[in-house]
Amino acid sequence: MSGISQRSDIQRHGLVEINIPSRVDLVAVVRMIVAAATNAVEALRGDRLDDLRWVTSEATTNAIQANLSINLGGRVAITCEVNEGFVRLAVHDEGPGMPEHFEVPDITHPERLHIEGAFGVPLMERLSSACSFVSADTGTTVKMELYQ
Numbered sequence: 001m002s003g004i005s006q007r008s009d010i011q012r013h014g015l016v017e018i019n020i021p022s023r024v025d026l027v028a029v030v031r032m033i034v035a036a037a038t039n040a041v042e043a044l045r046g047d048r049l050d051d052l053r054w055v056t057s058e059a060t061t062n063a064i065q066a067n068l069s070i071n072l073g074g075r076v077a078i079t080c081e082v083n084e085g086f087v088r089l090a091v092h093d094e095g096p097g098m099p100e101h102f103e104v105p106d107i108t109h110p111e112r113l114h115i116e117g118a119f120g121v122p123l124m125e126r127l128s129s130a131c132s133f134v135s136a137d138t139g140t141t142v143k144m145e146l147y148q
Contacts, residue, residue: 014041014082020060022067022074022093031056034080034089043082044148051127052087052146058120059091059142066095066140074139086129086147097135 003021016037020026034056038044044052060076067074074094081088125131128144135141 014043016078016080016082018078018080020076020078022064022076024061024064027057027060027064030060030078034078034087037080037082038087041082041084043084043087044146048146048148052089055124055127055144055146056089056091058124059089059144062120062142063091063093063095063140066093069095086145089128089144089146090141092139092141094139097137098133098140 003023003026016033018030018033020030031053035049035053038049038052056078060078063076067076072094077090077092079088079090079092121133124142124144127146129147130143130145132143133140134143
């Protein structure tokens, strides 16, 4: 597929690296590759595999939007480390970075019914076992771990 580079060493090291241009139509491809890598070693099953699909989509979509916000496009780098019983996922963009004092919106607050979007970060935090954001001038990296 044009514009996507993928390196997979899943059988020996449990590692998949994907590098895509900032195109929303590639989110499903990334989600499929991450899920397939996870299935290859049966790292997550059932609902946890579904959770991984969700957080992969949200993180990749947010990274693409961050890149597009600077009108340069940029690339999104996804690293998925698959181990027995858990997965580490990192998604890096080249966007402007998150605000220093970014607060995650409470998705259970009744006022959220009037706000469109901004569910990605709260979903990533709720569905993953651990979630962190590292932001710098060179972009933001979202790191997540999901355990069975």
